[in-house]
Amino acid sequence: MKKFYNTLFLNNRFFYILGGIATLFVVGFFAPIFFEISKVLLFMLVVLVFIDIILLYQTKKAIQVHRNLPERLSNGDENKISLTIKNKYPFIAHLSLIEELPYQFQKRDFIFHQILPKKDEKTIHYNLTPKERGIYIFGHINIYANSALKLATKKYIIGEEKEIKCYPSFLRLKEFDIKNFNSASSYGSKKSRRIGHSLEFEQIKEYVSGDDIRTLNWKATAKRNQLMVNQYMEEKSQSVYAIIDKGRAMQMTFDGLSLLDYAVNATLAISNVILRKQDKAGMLSFATKLEDWVVAERRSSQMSLISEALHNITTNFDEPDFSTLYAVVKRKITHRSLLILFTNFETIDGLQRQLPYLRALAKNHLVLVVFFKNTELDSLIDNEATNIQGVYDSIIAEKFMYEKKRIVNELKKYGIQSVLTKPQDLTGASINSYLDLKSRGLF
Structure with a gap:
């Protein structure tokens, strides 16, 4: 915290007392004794104010604060932030701290009231839950310091603006990782599916009984005058792509x-x-168009690449073009892969417009369509209708819920996997579906 400056102003208590003295002056016109008392009180007030100012200014940089911020914020999670306050005054300090939070939180009255003993230090902890990705700018820390007299107030403005990026929810990675491996046994024994031969060649070796004769290498056989076969590495890891629809339907908030x-x-x-x-x-x-492309790999830097790409995802509320998605995927993803498509269909008609492209994708890949329940409709359905409008709302809500179930059945009819989930349960449902497909050897 480099910047450090302060200002002085009189507290409300001073004006209340001054108002009382002024009242006594008025009364003094009718009872002279009160006039004399008011003069004494006014003198004492002035003296006490000077004493209070001297107390507040006798120590340079008497109040120090350090804001402890994480390197980055996790979207949708509670992020822990702390303020460490140090009182160098030789008396008990009455403090009011106002944090200048990023504008995204829309909080202008984020105040902490503290009483800090002399030469003491204290740490304040609080949590912030961002609701959107992007840049968050923390401003200054404003501190109003008072002595026990509380007649004058010294304002400290400490610190510089600090920018922090808000990334997708990385704080919950460990939580879901633990759940994943703890629940792995629930699927029973895993099927070991052999894909066959990958395109990655390993070596040429002599033929032995039991080798696949389809892998005979006739050129090597002619040179060595004995049967030689190509050996390939068995393909164990599969490609999984998460595809995010950035269309206007994905802008609904829950x-x-x-x-x-x-x-x-x-x-x-x-x-x-x-x-x-x-x-x-x-x-x-x-x-x-297709953007934020990260090729499926297992390199050590893969999570960093994905995290950075996800952080930069923005949308201009266009209608998604599934034909472009199909054309680019067909050209760029040549091996059979699992495609996890995060999108949202509200009606069966909306699905029918995109179904030809989903079916085309499903010919070469295993497609898992993940879309959302509208949880706000649940309250309309569960609440007992008390008037005609309530009946209409309940019927329309049930119709929309029925449409979602029809979408699931329509996708199933064409062999397309699907997950219909609440937005809050999306991460867990997606991971469980991936583990289930993997355990069944479907990709």
Whole structure:
């Protein structure tokens, strides 16, 4: 905290006392004794104010504060922040601290009232829960210091502006990782599925009984005058891509977070699990074109690449173009992969417009469509209607819920996997679906 400056002003208590003395002066016109008393009181007030000012200014930089911020914020999670306050005054300090929080929190009265003994230090802890990704700027710390007299107040303005990036929910990665491995036994024995031969060549070796004759290398056989076969490395890790729809339907908000941010948080968590399961994690986003492409790999820097790409995802509320998604995926993802598509369909008609492209994707890949329940409709359905408007609202809500179930059945009819989940349960539901598909050997 480099900047440090202060100002002085008189406290409310001073003006209250001054008002009382002024009243006594008025009364003194009718009773002279009160006039004399008021003069004495006024003199004492002036003396006490000077004493209070001397007390507040006798020690330079008497109040010191250090703000402890994390390197980055986790979107949708409680982020712990602390203020360490040090009192160098030789008396008990009465303090009021006002934090200048980033504008995204819309809090202008974030105040802490503290009584700090002389030459003492104290740490204040508080939590902030951001609801959107981006840059958060913390401003100055304003401190109002008073002595026990509370006639004058010294204002300290400490610190400089501090920028912090807010990333997708990385604080919950460990939580979901623990749940993942603790629940792994619930699937029973895993099926070991052999994909066959990958395109990655390992070596040429002599033929022995039991080798696949389809791998005979005739050129090497002719040179060595004995049967030689190509040996390939068995493919164990599979590619998994998280695909995020950035269209206008993903801008609906639940509990302060948009569906897009729920999908972003889920993508980060499931990518971590995918890499832990020895698969290749990748991602991309799309609206009118494909963006934020991260090729599925298992390199050590993969989580950093995915996290940075997710942090930069923005949208301009366009209608998503599934035809572009299909064309680019067909050209760029040549191996059979698991495609986890985070999108949202509200009606069966909305699905039918995009279904041809989903079916085309499902011909070469295993497609898992993840979309959302509208949890606000639950309250309309559960509440007992007391008037005609309530009946209409309940019927319409049930119709929308029925549409979601029809969408699930329609996708199932064409062999497309689907998950219908509450936004708050998205991350857990996505991870469980991935583990279930993997245990069944579907990809």
